[in-house]
Structure formats: structure tokens, C-alpha cells
Amino acid sequence: MANYPADLKYTKEHEWARVEGNRAHVGITTYAQEQLGDVVFVELPKVGAKVSQMQPFGVVESVKAVSDLFAPLSGEVVEVNAELVTKPELVNQDPYGKGWMLVVAVSSPEEAKTLLTAHQYEEFLAKGGH
Amino acid sequence: MTSSDGSLKRTPLFPVHVRAGAKMVPFGGWEMPVQYTGIIEEHRAVRRAVGLFDISHMGEFEVAGPEALAALQRLTTNDVATLEVGQVQYSLLCYPDGGIVDDLTVYRLAKDRFMLTVNAANIDKDWAWVSEHGGGARWRNLSAETALLAVQGPKAERCVQRLADRDLSGIRYYWFVEGRAAGVPTLFSRTGYTGEDGFELYAAAADAERLWSALLESGAPDGIMPVGLGARDTLRLEMRYALYGNDIDQTTNPLDAGLGWVVKLGKSDFIGRQAIEKAKTEGPKRKLVGFEMVDRAVARHGYRILKDGREAGVVTSGSYGPIVDKYIGVGYVPAHLSQIGSAIDVEVRGTPRGARVVPTPFYPPQVKKG
Numbered sequence: 001m002a003n004y005p006a007d008l009k010y011t012k013e014h015e016w017a018r019v020e021g022n023r024a025h026v027g028i029t030t031y032a033q034e035q036l037g038d039v040v041f042v043e044l045p046k047v048g049a050k051v052s053q054m055q056p057f058g059v060v061e062s063v064k065a066v067s068d069l070f071a072p073l074s075g076e077v078v079e080v081n082a083e084l085v086t087k088p089e090l091v092n093q094d095p096y097g098k099g100w101m102l103v104v105a106v107s108s109p110e111e112a113k114t115l116l117t118a119h120q121y122e123e124f125l126a127k128g129g130h
Numbered sequence: 131m132t133s134s135d136g137s138l139k140r141t142p143l144f145p146v147h148v149r150a151g152a153k154m155v156p157f158g159g160w161e162m163p164v165q166y167t168g169i170i171e172e173h174r175a176v177r178r179a180v181g182l183f184d185i186s187h188m189g190e191f192e193v194a195g196p197e198a199l200a201a202l203q204r205l206t207t208n209d210v211a212t213l214e215v216g217q218v219q220y221s222l223l224c225y226p227d228g229g230i231v232d233d234l235t236v237y238r239l240a241k242d243r244f245m246l247t248v249n250a251a252n253i254d255k256d257w258a259w260v261s262e263h264g265g266g267a268r269w270r271n272l273s274a275e276t277a278l279l280a281v282q283g284p285k286a287e288r289c290v291q292r293l294a295d296r297d298l299s300g301i302r303y304y305w306f307v308e309g310r311a312a313g314v315p316t317l318f319s320r321t322g323y324t325g326e327d328g329f330e331l332y333a334a335a336a337d338a339e340r341l342w343s344a345l346l347e348s349g350a351p352d353g354i355m356p357v358g359l360g361a362r363d364t365l366r367l368e369m370r371y372a373l374y375g376n377d378i379d380q381t382t383n384p385l386d387a388g389l390g391w392v393v394k395l396g397k398s399d400f401i402g403r404q405a406i407e408k409a410k411t412e413g414p415k416r417k418l419v420g421f422e423m424v425d426r427a428v429a430r431h432g433y434r435i436l437k438d439g440r441e442a443g444v445v446t447s448g449s450y451g452p453i454v455d456k457y458i459g460v461g462y463v464p465a466h467l468s469q470i471g472s473a474i475d476v477e478v479r480g481t482p483r484g485a486r487v488v489p490t491p492f493y494p495p496q497v498k499k500g
Contacts, residue, residue, distance in 0.1 A: 037153075037165060037169055037360070038168050038169050038170045038171075040170075040428065040449075040457075041426070041427070041428045041450070041457070043427075059479065061428050063169045063170065063360055063364060063449055063450060063452075064164065064169070064360055066428075066430065085426065089170075
């Protein structure tokens with residue numbers, strides 16, 4: 001299904017990771033942004049910060065809701081999407097593209113095995129997604 | 131409106147909202163549409179064109195008889211005697227200690243007959259209150275059999291006019307007429323909770339779907355769209371209209387909340403008068419102010435307001451303002467911090483974020499005056 005690209009790995013907290021070598025782009029899924037509604041604010045760590053798998057790394061806020069963001073993989077933040085400061089709506093419009101949040105230099109590549117495949121994530125959503 | 135034990139109540143339009151794909155959420159004991167397409171899109175539609183709201187969850191009481199005026203003068207803070215037949219008045223029910231039971235609108239239907247529109251979450255509480263303290267008059271709770279639709283926005287009048295059996299252009303802000311819309315007996319009230327021109331239409335619950343569909347159809351050329359409670363909240367926030375349960379409640383005094391303009395101490399005695407008079411003499415200790423965030427952060431209901439690192443007040447409403455395009459909020463601060471331009475902090479997830487007190491409303495009201 002196009003909503004959940006096969007080249008990404010997913011968490012049960014509705015983040016995705018695109019692993020390329022020892023780097024991973026991180027964002028939230030189509031399901032997550034639909035549940036949130038219009039995203040109006042994204043709070044992200046600074047470059048150089050350390051994130052740990054399934055620990056909160058930031059916050060996404062819609063008009064009505066505040067949600068923690070959980071790191072799919074441990075590592076050091078090497079890039080953040082500065083465009084989200086002024087255009088948080090990119091998270092709704094293009095969650096796997098311009099709505100990306102972080103690039104992490106992955107410290108424990110084996111953690112990727114614990115993430116869900118697109119197929120597993122869709123099965124998880126089909127059962128209620130929580 | 132159906133209600134079974136412990137479950138959420140629904141308006142007569144519930145199936146219509148579900149069919150339209152609305153996201154339904156619990157609100158004050160009701161299962162209501164929070165959005166249809168998106169809060170920001172719906173908000174902008176109301177500011178730029180016209181939106182249609184189902185607010186049938188609101189409660190309506192009728193009070194009639196020779197004692198009706200005296201009962202309302204005792205129960206409400208505003209001066210009902212100044213209200214003409216065909217006119218609407220914003221007002222408050224207060225407790226003896228000045229705390230607010232509810233905010234409401236009072237309609238003078240006839241010399242000795244009035245309608246009160248109250249908040250959905252407060253219907254039972256208010257009904258008990260007016261039943262206990264509104265003695266001598268005949269009270270009827272019409273909440274279950276009454277639907278209420280709001281049509282709001284610069285193109286609202288033309289949408290409603292197409293369906294109306296009379297000319298609406300002469301109805302002033304906070305006045306109403308009774309007639310028919312799409313053949314349905316309707317009370318056309320030039321009121322709202324958005325700061326835009328528009329109408330609130332009262333009709334029988336059984337006619338709600340017919341009226342709703344007719345409005346969507348007739349308003350299509352003007353870009354009418356259904357609007358949920360999410361945008362209703364951001365629209366009222368940009369106007370700084372109070373929301374009961376957020377900005378005002380049984381612990382807040384009308385003067386602190388900036389609602390002194392609907393408290394008429396010069397009229398005959400009313401419940402809460404002594405306490406409010408005393409508060410007025412002593413001067414306000416805290417004031418409800420509007421603020422905008424200087425630092426990028428969203429203030430939310432219940433967040434602490436800080437000054438120099440110390441707790442100074444509390445945020446009562448806060449969000450992103452879709453038209454002002456800023457993070458805005460409302461909260462109580464000590465009187466000495468209430469001046470325009472005052473620098474305050476809002477504690478967001480443990481971190482103080484800068485904000486400043488600004489004039490309100492945040493966006494100029496477009497209501498039809500005069």
C-alpha cells in the first residue's frame with residue numbers, strides 16, 4: 001500500500017525510519033498525521049543530541065493534541081528539518097518526504113531488526129494501531 | 131436527542147455527520163463532530179466565505195408568565211428589563227459567591243416569554259438551578275426537542291436569505307425574527323461564536339436534517355462547508371470569547387474574566403450581586419488577558435504562567451490562531467501583569483517560553499453592527 005512505503009521501517013508509536021547505510025531519516029506515518037489532524041508545531045532536538053530507541057525525542061502538536069515523538073533507532077542527530085519550524089503542515093502534506101524530522105547517525109544498527117516492516121505495520125493498524 | 135445510561139448523547143444530525151465522514155469525539159457528554167475535512171481549512175472557510183455548524187447540543191429553556199421577568203432579573207446578572215421583544219442579551223448565571231454557573235443568551239420572545247440558551251455540558255446543572263431559584267414563573271426545558279444550526283461568515287446572510295420567507299438584511303446584531311427557512315419554522319438569530327456576521331437558527335429537532343441539507347445545497351455557490359467543534363474553538367479563541375469550563379467556571383468571578391459589562395449592579399437584586407460588588411470595591415486581584423507567544427510554542431489550557439521563574443497565573447485557552455497565524459492564548463494573571471505589552475512566560479513541558487500580553491480580540495470582529 002502506497003501509504004506505507006515498503007522501504008521504510010515502522011514503530012508501534014507511528015514513526016518511520018528510512019535506513020541508508022549508517023544514517024536513518026525519521027518521521028511520522030500517514031496514519032499518525034491523520035490521527036493528529038492539522039499539525040501546527042513540531043519540537044525537535046538539536047543537531048548533536050543523542051536519541052535512544054523508543055525514547056521520546058520531540059513533540060508534535062496539532063490544533064487539538066500534543067504527542068510525543070519516539071526514536072525508531074538510537075544514535076546521534078546529524079540533521080533536523082528546519083523547514084518544519086515555519087511549515088509544520090509539511091508533516092500532513094508529505095509525511096515521508098518534505099515532512100521528515102531527523103537524520104540520525106545510527107549507533108546500533110541491529111536495532112532495526114526490532115522495527116516493523118510495512119506489512120507488519122499495516123497489520124498492526126488493522127488491529128487498531130495501539 | 132437520544133441518551134442511554136452513561137453513553138454519550140447525540141444531536142439529531144449525528145447520522146448526517148457520520149455519513150459526511152466527520153471525526154466524532156466526546157465533548158461535554160456529547161458525541162460531536164470535531165472536524166470534517168480539517169480544522170484549519172474549516173476555520174478559514176468561516177472567515178473567508180461561510181460555514182455551517184451543528185450546535186444542537188446547546189440547551190434551550192423557555193420561561194413564561196407574569197413572573198418570568200422578575201425570575202430572570204433574580205437569576206441573571208444582566209438587566210433583562212432593557213431587553214426588547216425580538217432582542218437577545220448575553221448574560222451570566224452566578225452563585226451567591228460570584229462564581230459562574232454558566233454563561234448564556236437570553237431571548238425576549240414576548241413581553242412575558244423568554245428563551246435561554248445554555249452550554250451543552252451545563253444543561254442538567256442549569257435546569258436544576260433555574261428550577262430551584264426561578265420560582266413563580268413557568269419553566270420548560272426544550273433542549274431535547276430543539277435543533278440549533280449556526281451559519282457564520284461573510285456570505286452567511288445570502289445563504290440563509292435564499293431559504294428565508296422574509297427579509298433578513300434589517301436584523302441587527304443580537305436581534306432575531308421568527309419565520310420559515312426551507313419551509314421549516316425557524317427562529318433567525320443574528321448571533322454567533324465566531325466573530326463573523328451570521329445567524330444561529332433554532333428549529334424543531336425533527337426538522338434539523340431538512341434545514342441542514344437545504345443550507346448546504348443553497349450555500350454551495352458560496353462555498354459553504356460543514357464546520358466542526360475544533361474550528362468553533364479556534365474561531366472563538368481569536369475573538370477571545372469565553373468558553374465555560376476553560377476560561378470561566380464556578381471559581382471565576384465575572385469581573386476577573388472581563389465580563390463586568392454584563393453585570394448590572396444598578397438593577398434590582400440578583401444572585402451573586404453582593405459578592406461581585408465586594409470584589410469590585412476591593413479591585414480585581416487577577417485578570418483574564420490575551421497573550422501571544424514570543425517564543426515558538428503552543429500554550430494549552432492548564433499550563434502555568436510564570437513571571438521571573440515564579441508561578442503567576444494559568445493559561446485557560448491556547449492554540450494556534452489560523453487567521454492571525456500566531457500561537458495565541460488567554461489566561462489569568464495578577465492585575466499588575468495585565469497591561470498590554472507585559473512580558474510573561476508560559477511553562478511548556480517544564481520550560482518557560484516567552485509571551486506578551488496583547489490587545490484582544492486577536493482578530494477584528496466582522497459582526498453586523500447598528
